[in-house]
Amino acid sequence: MRIPQSGLRIDEASWPLLQAQLTYWMTTDADGNAYGTTLVCADLINFASYVGLPFKILSGPSQGQVRLGNVSAAGTLTVASEFTNAAGAAQQIVAGTRFVILSQLGGDGGTPPAPPSPGVGLWMFGECAPDMAASTTVVRCPNLAGLGDDLFNTEFYMQVIHNADAPGVAPEPEIRQITDYVSATGEFTAAAFTANVEANDCVCIVYGMIYTPSVLIQQIFDLVNAILVLTETGGTVTATAPGTEDNIYINDAPAGVFRPIGVMLNTSDLAGGETVIVRTRYRTEAGGALEIQGVPTLFAGVQAEPMKYIELKPNRFGVQVTIEGTAGVVYVWEVFYKG
Amino acid sequence: MIGFDKLDINHELLLGLPFREGAGLITHDRAKPHHILTQHVPGGGSFAWGNLDTGCPYLEFIPIGGGATDGVYLDCPAADTADLNFTTGDYSIGGWINWGAGTSQSEILIGRYATEVDGWDCHLNATLGATLSLRHNHSSLGTNHSTCFSRGWTPGTWWLFGISRLGASLFPLMYRNAAPVVMSYSAGGMLDPDTANRDLVMGARAITLAGNWYYDYMWNIRVWGRALSEEEWKFIFHREKHWLGVN
Numbered sequence: 001m002r003i004p005q006s007g008l009r010i011d012e013a014s015w016p017l018l019q020a021q022l023t024y025w026m027t028t029d030a031d032g033n034a035y036g037t038t039l040v041c042a043d044l045i046n047f048a049s050y051v052g053l054p055f056k057i058l059s060g061p062s063q064g065q066v067r068l069g070n071v072s073a074a075g076t077l078t079v080a081s082e083f084t085n086a087a088g089a090a091q092q093i094v095a096g097t098r099f100v101i102l103s104q105l106g107g108d109g110g111t112p113p114a115p116p117s118p119g120v121g122l123w124m125f126g127e128c129a130p131d132m133a134a135s136t137t138v139v140r141c142p143n144l145a146g147l148g149d150d151l152f153n154t155e156f157y158m159q160v161i162h163n164a165d166a167p168g169v170a171p172e173p174e175i176r177q178i179t180d181y182v183s184a185t186g187e188f189t190a191a192a193f194t195a196n197v198e199a200n201d202c203v204c205i206v207y208g209m210i211y212t213p214s215v216l217i218q219q220i221f222d223l224v225n226a227i228l229v230l231t232e233t234g235g236t237v238t239a240t241a242p243g244t245e246d247n248i249y250i251n252d253a254p255a256g257v258f259r260p261i262g263v264m265l266n267t268s269d270l271a272g273g274e275t276v277i278v279r280t281r282y283r284t285e286a287g288g289a290l291e292i293q294g295v296p297t298l299f300a301g302v303q304a305e306p307m308k309y310i311e312l313k314p315n316r317f318g319v320q321v322t323i324e325g326t327a328g329v330v331y332v333w334e335v336f337y338k339g
Numbered sequence: 340m341i342g343f344d345k346l347d348i349n350h351e352l353l354l355g356l357p358f359r360e361g362a363g364l365i366t367h368d369r370a371k372p373h374h375i376l377t378q379h380v381p382g383g384g385s386f387a388w389g390n391l392d393t394g395c396p397y398l399e400f401i402p403i404g405g406g407a408t409d410g411v412y413l414d415c416p417a418a419d420t421a422d423l424n425f426t427t428g429d430y431s432i433g434g435w436i437n438w439g440a441g442t443s444q445s446e447i448l449i450g451r452y453a454t455e456v457d458g459w460d461c462h463l464n465a466t467l468g469a470t471l472s473l474r475h476n477h478s479s480l481g482t483n484h485s486t487c488f489s490r491g492w493t494p495g496t497w498w499l500f501g502i503s504r505l506g507a508s509l510f511p512l513m514y515r516n517a518a519p520v521v522m523s524y525s526a527g528g529m530l531d532p533d534t535a536n537r538d539l540v541m542g543a544r545a546i547t548l549a550g551n552w553y554y555d556y557m558w559n560i561r562v563w564g565r566a567l568s569e570e571e572w573k574f575i576f577h578r579e580k581h582w583l584g585v586n
Binding site: 172234247251252253256318339 | 342
């Protein structure tokens with residue numbers, strides 16, 4: 001413990017109170033890092049670790065701010081999140097800055113609570129530094145500094161959970177594998193997101209064994225989602241006249257492979273002396289022509305079995321069923337397809 | 340085998356327009372009512388069928404301006420759309436849009452209405468903060484309409500819009516990519532639309548059919564006779580977003 005005694009008499013009433021409240025009082029003797037997450041004070045090597053206690057800045061642009069100590073090594077303290085200035089930007093703690101380590105008492109009035117170090121969880125919340133450069137691959141989270149170089153490489157993933165200036169827009173909620181981690185700065189390198197991760201965005205760091213099952217679930221969902229669904233549609237078509245084909249069913253540019261099954265065509269409006277020709281066409285390559293398949297079918301006059309069925313084949317590039325018949329005859333139809 | 344109508348999400352589906360034809364002037368409804376919507380081109384505008392790189396089909400509305408005959412629209416006669424005459428009951432409207440801020444006018448997305456008289460309509464407006472509005476027209480109630488809207492429907496981006504209206508509530512909800520959005524309502528909320536005997540119109544102001552043209556793309560526009568929950572909108576979003584390249 002090192003606390004100031006200057007100006008205090010040995011019987012000063014505030015002395016024991018000061019001893020109870022403060023653990024260490026000193027001035028930094030070298031510049032901390034530019035991200036505002038470290039303080040340098042060589043004298044600290046003479047004392048036990050103060051990790052887990054609050055560090056308070058007493059002078060400079062960050063005076064009054066308190067951060068929890070995360071790591072203490074070789075006279076350098078790393079805090080859980082960066083100190084900032086009046087503009088909200090990360091503030092470097094330079095040499096000559098006065099600071100104090102506050103005493104933090106546990107609930108039993110005695111033993112301090114266990115420090116959070118090493119602070120590695122299977123799921124961790126990261127705040128992108130206010131001065132971080134926008135990047136699709138490099139993300140710096142000062143609050144996740146000090147956890148050990150390369151600790152997250154390969155086995156952890158980063159997900160952007162909040163795009164601060166454009167909520168809901170990429171790279172939110174993309175997730176990428178982490179390939180490098182720099183402990184001193186909290187800088188992660190990950191496989192490229194489709195858009196820049198930017199200052200003040202929020203990310204989470206997820207252990208692969210937690211993330212992987214959700215990937216598998218997504219893959220299963222995608223498989224199920226690709227199952228063709230038996231669907232129906234239909235309508236009413238009035239024949240224009242011989243010489244003109246009217247579409248009954250057409251899917252001119254399908255989204256992908258699908259399975260037309262058949263068309264039911266109600267010819268009950270067909271009267272004596274009236275005719276209709278049904279044609280089926282397929283396209284077998286992108287941009288190709290719709291070509292007739294099978295012999296066009298002629299129905300003439302009143303039909304003893306008015307409901308006709310036109311069987312269709314699997315398709316990828318387009319299918320069409322048309323009628324050409326006596327003007328004014330009305331046909332009700334429906335098509336079934338798996339799509 | 341999965342049956343379209345057996346999927347929970349398709350229960351009480353009254354209109355489903357996947358725009359799969361890819362050619363012609365007619366588009367068909369894969370919901371049970373089999374509504375048939377017909378393209379109308381009163382002047383120099385046009386329609387274009389197309390496919391995104393994913394293969395997803397779409398229908399593009401291409402007006403040439405804001406004039407009385409500059410746009411295009413889809414129409415289905417009133418007699419064939421009585422099932423879309425919402426008054427006191429529940430309903431939902433949703434689908435994918437990628438709209439363009441073509442003029443300073445509101446752009447009619449879909450509606451079955453007469454302005455300030457009866458029925459309901461949805462419209463977009465770029466000049467008011469990229470708003471999506473739902474309007475209930477009810478001249479019988481003294482106030483001719485009540486409106487609710489949300490902002491942030493940036494043009495030029497694919498959005499899944501969703502509107503859920505519980506008949507018992509004066510405050511319908513909107514969802515963007517299945518996430519609830521901040522809503523603004525007319526004082527007193529959304530009163531019931533007056534019963535309407537109007538054509539279903541997409542892409543133009545009803546009755547006059549001479550303005551408020553919709554610009555650009557639509558896919559898989561749907562209407563239900565029930566109020567979809569947020570979870571149901573999320574189901575739709577996660578099932579379909581890959582077609583639009585949306586995360």
